[in-house]
Amino acid sequence: MATNSSYIEAASDASHYPSSLPPALRELTISQALFYAFILLTSYRSFDAYRKRANVPGVGFSSIPILSSWIAAYRFTRAPLKLMTEGVTKYKPGYFRIATIQGEYVMVTDRNKVQEFLRQPDDVLSMQEAANDQQQIPFTMGWGIGHATYHNQVVRVHLTKSIEHRIEDMVDEIRHAFDDLIGAPADYQPVHIYKVIAMSVARTSNRIMVGKDFSENTEFLELAIAYAEAVVISAELIRAFPDWMKHVLIRLTPAWSRRWKAMKHLKPMLEKRLAGDFDGGKKPDDLMQWLMDAAPPGEERTIPKLVERIMSMNVASIHTTTMTFTGALYKLAAEPEKYMPELRAELEEVLAEGPLSKDRIAKLKKMDSFLRESARYNNAGLMAVQRNAKKQFTFSDGTVIPAGAKVGTPTRFLQRDPTIYDNPEVFDGFRFSRLRDQTEGPATQYQMVSTAPELHVFGHGKHACPGRFFAVTEMKLMFAELITRYDMKLAPGTGVNETFIATMAIPDTKLNILMKTRS
Ligand code: HEM
Structure with missing residues (x-):
């Protein structure tokens, strides 16, 4: 029987390699092969980046020719905020280039x-391609999610229209969620608020997306919450491989296994609906059904594809809403005396009707206003909006973005631009309600759902988030319920931990808020 060491010797003995390999390759050791593969990959990346590079200054790049882009990506990964600050300080209102593991981006600062x-x-600067x-959507979430985006229209039209007559259901779900997850503490107790809000959002959204059976199914909800995280991790696991390999490798990732588990929950309901077997003979009035009705005939109307679609809606809605809303709650809990009385007074006046x-x-x-200001102040990733150039694009000042290049926005800096906001580094919860009262222009421009080129929580332009009307309603209903029922504050010496991984702002998912039933 061969020992471990004899396997190793056999593996490193070039004479065991297939004789069909050219003689030069047969002589290679594994470490030499890896070294040459690295050189090839680095040269390819460097050549590719050079080919698609816009003629704007780079930040974090080195003068070593082939390794420059990798070195810049390494430096950016280690100190993203520092390098973005450097770029904006030096080049605003112009452009600069950064590199990340995902490639190079032209940052547009104005x-x-x-x-x-x-x-x-979209055929010039594509949001979907970005x-x-x-x-890695076509692999992590499903080919159709990245290439047949009929869900955008369904969310924009059907989900938004449905909000008005689903408010009662949403309030019901939120109340039960807070009963179960926070209860009625007589004295201040620490509440792991990110977890509570993620579950409450998962319950409320799934009540409207797939119905009460699912908003009460904790195992399914936990899968839905974990799926978004699995997608992010799986994207990084497969990123470096060629597309033909990604099709296979994705089956080994958590995104695949979580979706597979979710399918077990959703399958019986989908089978019934596809067979036209509706409870009480009435077609359900939910996002799942609208998506089924809008799906192009053929493969998109099969169970696995419909599962992909509804799980992608969970990705689009759960953590986005949770991050935005917990960011606001952290701010409220940091200064309850400053904001709570006015927020409650406003709510009570409205509830009196x-x-x-x-x-x-x-x-x-x-x-x-409080939600918009906290989105402006907190939620600022370093590049919330991105587009990939499918064709060459020239800005009005003559700056050329070659086909294949990627364009992004330094979100945090635009959202704290002193030429746009007074005291941008100060959190001012009623900033936008004051602006609404004072403006001579349309007051709606300062609403949470109104997008702007300098406020990127929901993006801006024709791809601005179509789910924002639903998400904002959901957040306000949770907000109203929480301030009606609970007092909240931060424990002394605690606060939000701000972390960036490359361009992503990582929310503080650990901070506890002290909460008690309102006195
Ligand atoms: C507070 C919660 C949410 C935030 C912060 C958020 C944020 C965003 C952002 C930044 C974009 C990209 C816009 C761009 O690049 O211009 C986007 C797109 C999108 N969002 Fe949301 N979103 C939220 C909730 C939702 C919900 C609840 C849904 C659906 C149920 C949804 C569905 C979508 C879809 C389908 C797109 C793609 C739009 C397109 O390609 O045209 N989002 N969202």
Whole structure:
């Protein structure tokens, strides 16, 4: 029987390699092969980056020719905020280049130029291609999610229209979620708020997306919450491989296994619906059904594809809403004396007219302002909006973005631009409600759902998030319930931990808020 060491010797003995290999390759040891593969990959990346490179200054690049882009990516990964700050300080209102593991990006630092590139058609600057690239969507979430995006229209039209008559269901779900997850503490107790809000959002969103059976199914909800994280991890696991290998490798990743498990939950319901077997003979009025009705005939109407679609809607909605909303709660818990009395007074005035409805929610201007300001202040990743150039694009000042290049925005810096906001480094919860009262222009521009070239929580332009009307309603209903029922504050000496991994702002998912039933 061969010992371990004899296997190793056999493996490193060139004479065991297939004789069909050319003699030069037969002589290679494994470490030499890896070294040459690295050189090849590095040269390819360097050549590819050079071919697609816009003629704008780089930040973090070195003068070593072939390794320059890798070195810049390494430096950026280690100190993203520092390098972005350097780029904006030196080159605003112009452009600069950064490199990340995912390639090089041209950063556009001026809101007017951001406006200009976001106006470009998809065959020039593509949002979908950038998203596919970033999250490896066709592999991690499914080919159709990255290439047949009929869900955008369904969310934009059907989900948004449904909000008004689903508010009662949403409130019901939120109340039960907070009963179960926070309860009625008589004295201040630490609450792991990110976890509570993620589960509450998963429950409320899935009530509207797939119905009550699923909003009450904790195992399914936990899968839905974990799926988004699995997608991010799986994207990084497969990124370096060629596409033909990604099709196979993705089956070994957590995104695949979580979706497979979710399918077990969703399959019986989908089988019934596909057979036209509706409870009480009435077609369900939920996102799942609207997606099924809108799916192009053929493969997209099969169970695995419909599971991909609804799970991608969970990715789009759960952590995005949770991050945005917990960011606001952290700010409220940091200064409850400053904000709580006015927020409650506004809410109580509106509730005196009756339960929350679409029109009554619209009267909560201070709450709306608080959410928008915390999105401006907190949620600022370093590059929330990205586009990939499918064709060459030239800005009005003559700057050329070659085909194949990637364009992005330094979100945090635009959202804290002193030429746009007074005291941008200060959190001012009622900044936007004051602006709404003072403006001579349309006051709606300062609402949470209104996008702007310098505020990227929901993106801007024709690809601005179509789910934002739903998400903002959901956040306001949770906000109203929480401030009605609970007092909250931060424990002394605690605060939000701000972390960036490359361009991503990582939310503080660990911070506890002290909460008790309102006195
Ligand atoms: C607070 C919660 C949310 C945030 C912060 C958020 C943020 C975003 C952002 C930044 C974009 C990209 C825009 C761009 O690049 O211009 C986007 C796109 C999108 N979002 Fe959201 N989103 C949220 C909630 C939702 C919800 C609840 C849904 C659906 C149920 C949804 C569905 C989508 C879809 C389908 C797109 C792609 C739009 C397109 O390609 O045209 N989002 N979202």
